[in-house]
Amino acid sequence: MKIGQVWWQGRLTAAVFENGHARPIPGYSLRELVDRGERDGVSLADLAGRYAVRQHESIEPALPIEPREVWACGCTYEMSASFRDAEHGTREGFYRHVFTAPRPEIFFKGTSRVCVGPAQRVGIRADSRFTAPEPELAVLLGAKGRVLGYTLANDVSAWDIERENPLYLPQSKVYTACCALGPWFVTPEELTDPYSLDMRCLIERGGQVLFDGSTSTSKLGRKIEELVEYLLRANPVPAASVLLTGTGIIVTEAAALAEGDSVRIECPRIGTLVNGTMIVR
Ligand code: DO4
Numbered sequence: 001m002k003i004g005q006v007w008w009q010g011r012l013t014a015a016v017f018e019n020g021h022a023r024p025i026p027g028y029s030l031r032e033l034v035d036r037g038e039r040d041g042v043s044l045a046d047l048a049g050r051y052a053v054r055q056h057e058s059i060e061p062a063l064p065i066e067p068r069e070v071w072a073c074g075c076t077y078e079m080s081a082s083f084r085d086a087e088h089g090t091r092e093g094f095y096r097h098v099f100t101a102p103r104p105e106i107f108f109k110g111t112s113r114v115c116v117g118p119a120q121r122v123g124i125r126a127d128s129r130f131t132a133p134e135p136e137l138a139v140l141l142g143a144k145g146r147v148l149g150y151t152l153a154n155d156v157s158a159w160d161i162e163r164e165n166p167l168y169l170p171q172s173k174v175y176t177a178c179c180a181l182g183p184w185f186v187t188p189e190e191l192t193d194p195y196s197l198d199m200r201c202l203i204e205r206g207g208q209v210l211f212d213g214s215t216s217t218s219k220l221g222r223k224i225e226e227l228v229e230y231l232l233r234a235n236p237v238p239a240a241s242v243l244l245t246g247t248g249i250i251v252t253e254a255a256a257l258a259e260g261d262s263v264r265i266e267c268p269r270i271g272t273l274v275n276g277t278m279i280v281r
C-alpha cells in the first residue's frame with residue numbers, strides 16, 4: 001500500500017494512493033494514524049483500509065508526514081565515502097573508515113520544520129556556492145524503530161561548507177527546506193526487498209538536463225535494521241520519525257544547485273519526487 005498525505009478540507013490529511021488518485025482518511029494526519037496504529041497494535045495498512053474514503057479524489061500528494069524527528073546516515077555507500085575523502089584530501093580514509101567501521105555515521109537532520117513535500121522548493125543556503133541534492137531511500141519509523149514504510153528523500157547539503165571543515169557538517173546539513181520527502185510511503189507488505197531498488201537523480205535547468213546519475217540500493221553498505229539499531233542506542237527516537245539511509249549518487253560541482261533548478265528523484269518501485277529550488281537566508 002502507498003500511504004502519505006494530501007491537502008484535504010483545509011488540513012494535511014492521511015491518504016491512500018491508488019492508480020494516480022488519493023483516498024483521504026478523514027480526521028487523521030499520517031502522524032496521528034501512526035500513533036493510533038501504535039496504540040491499538042494495528043498496522044497502517046489495516047487502519048488505512050478501514051478508514052479511507054471509498055471515492056478516489058484527484059489530489060496531488062503533499063508532504064507524506066510531518067515527522068517528529070528526521071535523522072540521516074552518511075557514508076553508507078562506497079561512492080559517498082570515497083568522494084568525501086577526495087574532497088577533504090583525507091588519504092588515510094577518514095570517511096572510508098566510517099563506511100567500513102561497525103558504527104555508522106548518523107546525524108540529526110531536523111524536524112518537520114525543515115521538511116518539504118513533492119513539488120515544494122528545497123533550500124539553497126545563501127552562503128553556499130556548492131549545494132547538492134543527496135537522493136536517498138528513507139524509512140518511516142514506528143515505536144522501537146519498527147519500519148512502517150519506505151519513501152524517497154533529498155538530503156540537500158551545502159557541500160562547500162562541509163568541505164571547508166567536517167565540523168561544519170550541521171551547518172551544511174540543517175537549515176530551512178533542507179529535506180524533501182515523498183511522494184508517499186510504500187508499506188513493507190508491498191515493498192518486501194528494499195535492497196534492490198533502482199534510483200536515479202536528474203537536475204534540470206531551463207529545460208536542459210544538467211546532471212543524470214543513478215545507483216541501486218544493492219550498493220547500500222549496511223542493513224537498515226543495523227542503522228536503526230545504532231540510531232536507537234541510548235536515544236529513544238519517537239514513532240513517526242524518519243531515517244534517511246545515505247546517498248549513492250554524487251553530483252558534479254558543475255551541477256551545483258542554483259535557484260530555479262528542478263531536482264527529480266526517481267525510483268520505479270516507490271515513485272518520483274520532484275522539487276524546485278530557492279535561496280534561503
Ligand atoms: O559525512 C557526511 C554526510 C554524508 C551523507 O549525508 C551521505 O553519505 O549521504
Ligand code: MG
Nearest residue numbers: 134155246247
Ligand atoms: Mg546524505
